[in-house]
Amino acid sequence: MKIISAPDYESMSRKAANLISAQVILYPRSVLGLATGSTPLGIYKQLADWYRKGDLDFSKVHTVNLDEYCGLPAGSEQSYRYYMESNFFHHINIPAENYNLPNGNAEDIEAECIRYDKLISSLGGIDLQLLGIGHTGHIGFNEPDQSFDKTTHRIRLSRRTIEANARFFETPEKVPEYAVTMGIKAIMQAKKLLLAASGAEKAEILYRALFGPVTPELPASILQFHPNVTVVATEDALSVIRRQEPKLL
Ligand code: PGA
Numbered sequence: 001m002k003i004i005s006a007p008d009y010e011s012m013s014r015k016a017a018n019l020i021s022a023q024v025i026l027y028p029r030s031v032l033g034l035a036t037g038s039t040p041l042g043i044y045k046q047l048a049d050w051y052r053k054g055d056l057d058f059s060k061v062h063t064v065n066l067d068e069y070c071g072l073p074a075g076s077e078q079s080y081r082y083y084m085e086s087n088f089f090h091h092i093n094i095p096a097e098n099y100n101l102p103n104g105n106a107e108d109i110e111a112e113c114i115r116y117d118k119l120i121s122s123l124g125g126i127d128l129q130l131l132g133i134g135h136t137g138h139i140g141f142n143e144p145d146q147s148f149d150k151t152t153h154r155i156r157l158s159r160r161t162i163e164a165n166a167r168f169f170e171t172p173e174k175v176p177e178y179a180v181t182m183g184i185k186a187i188m189q190a191k192k193l194l195l196a197a198s199g200a201e202k203a204e205i206l207y208r209a210l211f212g213p214v215t216p217e218l219p220a221s222i223l224q225f226h227p228n229v230t231v232v233a234t235e236d237a238l239s240v241i242r243r244q245e246p247k248l249l
Pocket of ligand 1: 040138
């Protein structure tokens with residue numbers, strides 16, 4: 001595992017964007033796994049900026065997002081499809097048919113989950129998966145659980161996650177209780193993982209995920225078993241790691 005530290009959010013975003021950019025330049029047909037939330041916003045902004053300057057071409061890239069809420073009205077500004085289109089896809093030259101998110105409103109959610117896993121396989125798997133980390137240690141919406149071996153599935157969001165995501169909604173009651181998330185299996189099968197973290201409130205969970213016991217109770221801890229993980233994080237997000245593992249940073 002490589003840990004790259006950045007002095008602030010802007011620099012973290014630029015470093016992570018550089019790694020994604022290298023992937024797309026080296027392999028224009030890459031399959032990128034993408035994430036939502038506050039953390040990746042700066043990364044998408046930077047990539048869109050480089051696209052505008054003519055440095056990046058996304059015309060052959062395919063993407064699969066980690067997750068989507070269930071039960072939001074179509075076109076809802078809180079949906080992850082809307083987030084991805086307004087923050088990234090509509091600012092680059094990726095063809096609409098090349099980007100994918102699970103459909104949280106599918107009538108048959110089980111069939112939708114199977115479709116999503118098949119889609120990832122049919123694309124040849126994920127070359128580079130971008131991840132954030134939630135306060136519960138979730139990756140995607142894989143909340144603390146009893147096992148690591150889930151494929152794409154519907155999940156009930158934890159109270160902590162609902163509270164954390166309430167900032168995007170008018171009231172916490174409006175945060176959907178359920179979501180569809182790519183499972184840990186597909187994430188672990190990605191060739192490379194890029195975990196981005198920012199802010200002091202992530203310092204403890206980041207330390208526990210990367211250096212604590214590997215347990216499905218802290219889903220991100222499984223990353224310790226992945227052969228190619230790069231963590232790009234701000235200094236404050238790395239503060240506990242720096243204290244506990246000073247030789248590493
Ligand atoms: P955040 O979310 O980037 O908004 O902190 C991370 C996550 O929940 O994975």
